[in-house]
Amino acid sequence: MIPWARSFCPFRACGAKLANSELPLKISLINNRFWQIEGSLPPNMTGGTAIIVIKKDDGQIQYIRHTK
Template identity: 40%
Template sequence: MKSKHYFWSCIILLGCTLAIANCNNPSNRNQPIESPKTAEALEKEKVIKIAEEIAFKEYGDEIKNELPLKAQLFGDSMWIIQGTLPEGADGGTVYIELSKSDHRLLKITHYK
């Protein structure tokens, strides 16, 4: 009988301890749960960085007005990266094609 009482006392004490510990930890309350980035999302970030470096080297500060660059995988062998324009703006943007396998520059142009 005494051991049964001791067992339940320990369970209740453990439950109270966990409840108090959880209440006193506000750091994780009301924060969005971040999903881990997929391999393709990480690859897209890398491709955009490479494309930005290429675009700035080729066209200079003109590219600043075309950020952010957007990348899309085309088929299974090529990334297509294009600049963006502010809403209502006239003109063209940088267009870059990179090899998916080694990020080698395949094509770069700037549409007007």
């Protein structure tokens, strides 16, 4: 488990209702330096998802965006 993930959910920055609607989350490690966390949509649903990039070594948020 990611050490800071137990107490921190960056998707809450987008709102709890929105965060719950984008489960399950897709988590990727980029260049062994950044965690990228993306929401997902149910099949046959159109719309955007939240994307958050977090620095691996200190948990600093690098990027937050919601696509359309």
